Amino acid sequence: MPHPTESLGEHAQHLLDRYPAPFLLGLYERMVVIREFEEGVKFLFLEGSMPGTIHQCQGQEATAVGVCSALEEGDFITSTFRGHGHALAKGLSVESLLFELFGASTGCCKGKGGSMHVGDMDKGMVPGIAIVGGGIPLAAGMALAYKMRKEPRVVACFFGDGAVAEGAFHEGVNLAAIWDLPVVFVCENNLYGASTRVDLVMRNERIAERAATYGIRGQTVDGNDVLAVHQATLTAVDECRHGKGPVLLELLTYRRTGHSRRDPCHYQPQDERDTWLQRDPIDRFGGLLIELGVAAAGALDQIRADVQTRFQDAVVEARHQPLPTLADLTTDVLA
Amino acid sequence: MRRLSIAEALREGIAEEMRRDPAVFCLGEDIAVPGGWGGAFTVTLGLETEFPDRMLNTPIAELGFFGAAVGAAVAGMRPIADVQYGDFLFLAMDQIVNNAAKLRYMSGGTIAVPLVMRAPIGATGRGSQHAQSMERYFTGVPGLKVVAVSNAYDAKGVLKSAVRDDNPVLMFEHKLLYGSKGARIEPGAVDATSDVPDGDYTVPLDRAAVRREGAHVTVLAWLLMAHFAAQAAEQLAAEGIDVEVIDVRSLSPIDYETIGASVRKTGRVVIVEEGPRVGGVSAEIAAGLMEHCGESLLAPVVRVASPDVPVPFTPILENAYRPDVPRIVEGVRRVLRP
Ligand SMILES: Cc1ncc(C[n+]2csc(CCOP(=O)(O)OP(=O)(O)O)c2C)c(N)n1
Numbered sequence: 233m234p235h236p237t238e239s240l241g242e243h244a245q246h247l248l249d250r251y252p253a254p255f256l257l258g259l260y261e262r263m264v265v266i267r268e269f270e271e272g273v274k275f276l277f278l279e280g281s282m283p284g285t286i287h288q289c290q291g292q293e294a295t296a297v298g299v300c301s302a303l304e305e306g307d308f309i310t311s312t313f314r315g316h317g318h319a320l321a322k323g324l325s326v327e328s329l330l331f332e333l334f335g336a337s338t339g340c341c342k343g344k345g346g347s348m349h350v351g352d353m354d355k356g357m358v359p360g361i362a363i364v365g366g367g368i369p370l371a372a373g374m375a376l377a378y379k380m381r382k383e384p385r386v387v388a389c390f391f392g393d394g395a396v397a398e399g400a401f402h403e404g405v406n407l408a409a410i411w412d413l414p415v416v417f418v419c420e421n422n423l424y425g426a427s428t429r430v431d432l433v434m435r436n437e438r439i440a441e442r443a444a445t446y447g448i449r450g451q452t453v454d455g456n457d458v459l460a461v462h463q464a465t466l467t468a469v470d471e472c473r474h475g476k477g478p479v480l481l482e483l484l485t486y487r488r489t490g491h492s493r494r495d496p497c498h499y500q501p502q503d504e505r506d507t508w509l510q511r512d513p514i515d516r517f518g519g520l521l522i523e524l525g526v527a528a529a530g531a532l533d534q535i536r537a538d539v540q541t542r543f544q545d546a547v548v549e550a551r552h553q554p555l556p557t558l559a560d561l562t563t564d565v566l567a
Numbered sequence: 568m569r570r571l572s573i574a575e576a577l578r579e580g581i582a583e584e585m586r587r588d589p590a591v592f593c594l595g596e597d598i599a600v601p602g603g604w605g606g607a608f609t610v611t612l613g614l615e616t617e618f619p620d621r622m623l624n625t626p627i628a629e630l631g632f633f634g635a636a637v638g639a640a641v642a643g644m645r646p647i648a649d650v651q652y653g654d655f656l657f658l659a660m661d662q663i664v665n666n667a668a669k670l671r672y673m674s675g676g677t678i679a680v681p682l683v684m685r686a687p688i689g690a691t692g693r694g695s696q697h698a699q700s701m702e703r704y705f706t707g708v709p710g711l712k713v714v715a716v717s718n719a720y721d722a723k724g725v726l727k728s729a730v731r732d733d734n735p736v737l738m739f740e741h742k743l744l745y746g747s748k749g750a751r752i753e754p755g756a757v758d759a760t761s762d763v764p765d766g767d768y769t770v771p772l773d774r775a776a777v778r779r780e781g782a783h784v785t786v787l788a789w790l791l792m793a794h795f796a797a798q799a800a801e802q803l804a805a806e807g808i809d810v811e812v813i814d815v816r817s818l819s820p821i822d823y824e825t826i827g828a829s830v831r832k833t834g835r836v837v838i839v840e841e842g843p844r845v846g847g848v849s850a851e852i853a854a855g856l857m858e859h860c861g862e863s864l865l866a867p868v869v870r871v872a873s874p875d876v877p878v879p880f881t882p883i884l885e886n887a888y889r890p891d892v893p894r895i896v897e898g899v900r901r902v903l904r905p
Pocket of ligand 1: 362364391392393394395420424426487596627651655
């Protein structure tokens with residue numbers, strides 16, 4: 233898959249016209265926030281200071297940031313058990329997320345959700361649905377509501393390659409298709425569903441091609457290229473807003489961590505891992521920014537250092553957050 | 568005799584049944600993947616080397632592969648379907664309830680559905696959607712047998728009975744009792760290993776097990792709660808309160824013979840359930856006891872169960888949610904109060 237850096241030259245000016253430097257730097261910083269968050273959280277888990285389990289998204293930052301940067305404030309996303317990156321890209325703060333993982337009452341779900349269910353309706357993110365495929369019909373329903381009320385909103389629905397085998401995928405996408413609903417179905421194809429490689433459980437070569445069977449548009453995009461993801465999402469969102477119905481985006485990326493906290497990931501071949509590690513979305517985009525003259529290497533290092541400091545400050549705060557009280561056990565069940 | 572964990576005992580039981588009967592096969596997510604896990608909790612780890620054609624890794628498609636299991640059973644196979652977390656049974660519910668459980672009846676007895684379904688349950692720090700105790704949703708389904716195993720000996724013996732049974736059998740296992748090793752070990756796990764004989768044996772699907780004899784109170788529990796109940800009984804014994812602990816084990820049908828005999832002896836009952844109180848299996852058992860031996864009850868039945876809320880994530884609330892030894896002890900004291 234071609235990458236901007238491979239064909240820069242004359243396109244440099246074009247890219248700069250299209251994307252102002254602060255915007256590009258913003259994409260970069262968001263991706264770094266996600267990377268540092270995930271690396272920091274991984275450490276906290278290994279250290280044993282964090283409860284529960286985690287599903288991480290190192291290496292998939294460009295999908296979350298590319299998609300969410302193409303959405304407007306009133307647009308919503310749905311997410312999965314692997315939702316930290318989606319949340320940070322959609323504008324949840326590092327603090328509200330971290331506090332949630334620590335089980336604090338100041339977390340984005342008051343400690344009741346946990347890592348698999350992060351979200352914040354005020355930021356346009358439904359708490360993660362940890363049932364594979366479960367968010368897909370739900371996203372269609374949200375879009376149905378917007379359409380019925382004639383609101384110009386769009387839903388971006390994140391799910392993995394594994395989810396396309398679920399009935400919920402077929403039923404949700406088909407409903408969105410027949411009703412021309414404003415949903416961008418975002419399939420993060422990271423090649424693995426838990427320990428199972430995608431080609432063991434799917435005959436189709438490309439997930440995006442399935443769109444045709446529902447009569448909607450599908451597109452496969454380099455998911456490790458944040459600008460490509462951003463651009464494809466912008467177009468899809470625009471189509472949705474103009475009533476042209478849903479779009480299925482397949483973003484090719486890679487799950488470089490184990491599936492969850494205690495998965496040593498022995499089933500991924502080393503050469504495959506190496507290949508994908510070399511296609512790091514942050515390094516690639518950083519290289520582009522330097523080539524375009526948007527930032528010097530030192531400035532990018534500074535961004536990373538600042539993000540790390542902010543994360544460490546948040547950890548210190550998180551350790552002192554109030555926990556829910558026993559009375560909270562029975563609240564929030566019914567309205 | 569060897570000391571085995573539940574995961575090991577199940578694996579051995581499955582392998583032995585597959586050797587015995589070529590119609591037995593396994594299907595589920597993340598099984599038989601080279602370098603993989605052997606299902607979410609290592610139960611089927613490595614079985615694909617001996618049975619390369621009978622360990623089927625499925626897509627994440629519970630309705631699909633449970634339905635396929637029902638179909639294979641109808642066509643004469645004996646499938647063992649593994650759902651990674653009990654919570655996902657809801658996706659397969661239609662196939663389980665409308666097909667597996669009813670085909671025999673609907674066909675006037677001409678169809679058999681010899682299907683085993685294995686489902687791990689229990690709250691383990693994962694939040695609301697990977698934590699439920701869902702026995703309650705299945706015990707009321709006519710045509711389905713429901714069992715819950717709490718030690719390795721039972722796990723193997725019950726599994727073998729389930730495989731040989733001509734009905735759909737849903738087997739509940741607890742995530743904190745597997746004793747999975749290495750990377751798949753569960754923090755906070757309880758020791759459920761037991762001595763397991765080398766040869767073939769079965770444990771019936773419709774029998775409760777008296778784990779501890781006592782004269783004053785009968786405590787009924789299953790899965791993790793059976794272990795907590797035994798600990799509570801130890802603690803109470805030190806105070807001179809003599810508790811009989813029964814592992815209910817067969818949740819549908821319930822073994823009122825064993826339980827009833829105990830109740831006639833003690834006259835007092837505490838039922839412990841990890842899931843929420845309303846609509847729980849304990850509600851069914853309490854009502855069943857009234858019908859079977861209500862005249863022997865010297866005090867109203869006491870239930871120790873979780874509150875009627877989804878399972879919370881944060882450990883402080885999850886621990887408050889799930890019944891524990893102190894709450895069981897308190898329940899016993901309550902039923903003994905004059
Ligand atoms: C309905 C359902 N079945 C099984 C699972 C267990 N499970 C959790 S994540 C996962 C793999 C999901 O793979 P994919 O959809 O590709 O997302 P990724 O993990 O790659 O982000 C599985 C099998 C689940 N959570 N929900």
